Amino acid sequence: MKSLLLLYVSLFVILTACEPPADKVPQWTTYELVLTSEEDYDNPYVDVDVWAVFENEAGLRLTRPAFWDGGSIWKVRFASPDETSLWSWTSVASNEKDAGLHGVSGRLQAVPYTGEDPFVTHGLLKMSPGRRSVVHHDGTSFFLVGDTPWALPWRATLEQAQIYAGDRQYKGFNAALLMSVQPDMNAEGPNARDTPQGFLRGFSDLQDGHVNQLIPEYFQNLDGVTGILLDHGIVPVYQPIFHGFGWKGLQVLGDVIVAEEYVRYVKYLLARYGSRPAIWLISGDGGARNAGIKESGEMLEEWDAYGQPTGFHYNPCDDYVPEWGKRDSLFRCLHENKIHQDKDWLDFQWAQTGHNGEHLYHKVDKMYDNLPTKGVANGEPTYEGMNGGKNGLGWWQGEEAWMQLMSGGTMGVVYGAAGLWQWKVTDDEEGWTDWATQPLSWRGAMDLEGSKYVGYVAKVLGNYDLQDIERRPDLITEGEGFLLAKEGELYISYFQQSASMGIGGTRGMSHYWVNPKTNERSASSPAEGEVFQPPYAPAVLIVENN
Numbered sequence: 001m002k003s004l005l006l007l008y009v010s011l012f013v014i015l016t017a018c019e020p021p022a023d024k025v026p027q028w029t030t031y032e033l034v035l036t037s038e039e040d041y042d043n044p045y046v047d048v049d050v051w052a053v054f055e056n057e058a059g060l061r062l063t064r065p066a067f068w069d070g071g072s073i074w075k076v077r078f079a080s081p082d083e084t085s086l087w088s089w090t091s092v093a094s095n096e097k098d099a100g101l102h103g104v105s106g107r108l109q110a111v112p113y114t115g116e117d118p119f120v121t122h123g124l125l126k127m128s129p130g131r132r133s134v135v136h137h138d139g140t141s142f143f144l145v146g147d148t149p150w151a152l153p154w155r156a157t158l159e160q161a162q163i164y165a166g167d168r169q170y171k172g173f174n175a176a177l178l179m180s181v182q183p184d185m186n187a188e189g190p191n192a193r194d195t196p197q198g199f200l201r202g203f204s205d206l207q208d209g210h211v212n213q214l215i216p217e218y219f220q221n222l223d224g225v226t227g228i229l230l231d232h233g234i235v236p237v238y239q240p241i242f243h244g245f246g247w248k249g250l251q252v253l254g255d256v257i258v259a260e261e262y263v264r265y266v267k268y269l270l271a272r273y274g275s276r277p278a279i280w281l282i283s284g285d286g287g288a289r290n291a292g293i294k295e296s297g298e299m300l301e302e303w304d305a306y307g308q309p310t311g312f313h314y315n316p317c318d319d320y321v322p323e324w325g326k327r328d329s330l331f332r333c334l335h336e337n338k339i340h341q342d343k344d345w346l347d348f349q350w351a352q353t354g355h356n357g358e359h360l361y362h363k364v365d366k367m368y369d370n371l372p373t374k375g376v377a378n379g380e381p382t383y384e385g386m387n388g389g390k391n392g393l394g395w396w397q398g399e400e401a402w403m404q405l406m407s408g409g410t411m412g413v414v415y416g417a418a419g420l421w422q423w424k425v426t427d428d429e430e431g432w433t434d435w436a437t438q439p440l441s442w443r444g445a446m447d448l449e450g451s452k453y454v455g456y457v458a459k460v461l462g463n464y465d466l467q468d469i470e471r472r473p474d475l476i477t478e479g480e481g482f483l484l485a486k487e488g489e490l491y492i493s494y495f496q497q498s499a500s501m502g503i504g505g506t507r508g509m510s511h512y513w514v515n516p517k518t519n520e521r522s523a524s525s526p527a528e529g530e531v532f533q534p535p536y537a538p539a540v541l542i543v544e545n546n
Helices: 002-018 118-122 158-171 216-231 259-273 293-303 362-369 395-406 442-446 450-461
Strands: 023-026 030-036 050-055 061-065 073-079 086-093 105-111 125-127 134-136 144-147 175-179 235-239 279-286 310-314 348-352 375-380 412-414 476-478 484-486 490-495 501-503 510-515 539-544
Touching: 030 086, 050 073, 061 073, 061 259, 073 086, 073 259, 144 375, 144 450, 158 216, 158 442, 158 450, 175 279, 216 235, 216 259, 235 259, 259 279, 259 293, 279 293, 293 310, 310 375, 348 362, 362 375, 375 395, 395 412, 395 450, 395 490, 490 501
Parallel strands: 023 105, 144 175, 144 412, 175 235, 235 279, 279 310, 310 348, 348 375, 375 412
Antiparallel strands: 030 073, 050 061, 050 086, 086 105, 125 134, 476 501, 484 490, 490 539, 510 539
């Protein structure tokens, strides 16, 4: 018996010694598994589901879906949420007979991250405890300052993406709203980037009303685009297939898509991009009742191991029906900015105020009060230069951003520019009506003055912990105005006029003033009383307990 026991021990030691060492993977960096199918599929994207289950010594289980990357290749991307665990993983496939996809296993060793990338240092994104804000997994605040280069994924070259990302990072932006594929079924043009009327195709059957024939090379290029954004501190906000207007208003697929196909594609995006910082915008410019939206939210709740933020971007007609809405389906139009408000999988609700150059703050004001609480922002104000270069110019954008924030859009602010959102190749590229465009290419539109003022919002507030900051008009003791507060810690007010304001509980705290048009700030000094008189207008007041 003793000899048999010694034999078993010896065999165990030999087998353990022969097992290859686990790959070392820094916390929150992406580890990519490559699986090779041993069977042929008519349509790999549709015909087989693949995923991998990761488990550490503490019993934590995380499941990550795989994505087809062309030929016989499937990939799984995983990020360890800790810095010490030994993770074991096993692949699972709906076709259990495919030994290349099903039952493959391995190990990886999580180790501390020693670099300086803040997205890796602080972890992926999630909602704050109070549900009003986005934070990193370690609790660090992420105040969203977003831009809308919607057509960047399928029109821009990688070199152009580098130029764009460098400009937006310098100005202070940290998020970019993206149409992940060109959504208009009736759009025509060369299958090429940086070409008048051209755009790359992500699906070969989208023009036929379906997304079943995926083109892996498109998404391999999109990996490069999103990687450039992330390298510049800009989180991609992924909109799968647009609803509403789309790129040229040529019948968006999102309004008529088959629910199963929409969910499958959202899951593909999750698999491909969900191991790095991401925000899922599963309804874009619609009423959030379209096929596949609810089902995609439920799928993300089940399959997103990291719980990154999921939400909606509505069309403008929450409380009225515009002329285009009267000609369109009210099913898509009316929504009141609170569809699926009670669903656990829904994290944020974004208003849209349209493109007529009106400052409309009541929308986020109403959304802020909706229960249960969700993150709120105005996801689409008037883009700078809409209506042939007439609407939303210059400081209009700064005023809009500060007032949307103060009115309840505390998740963050969003900017847009005509010419940039379409990623126009030349100043005179055709294909858009006057209300939607101006005679500027993406390059010219990128330099419009208003983007500077919106970026200043980030530069003024970026170093503060703004998670779950609240509207607190009840703390105003004298005068009228706007006030955000984390009582006893931080108070922020935007003064449109030079009238004074009293703020209770701020005596002796430090305060300073910022000119939102120049980002110039005064020296910090103790508040002698609780009444504040701006030295100029407009002005931003910061009161902090430090």
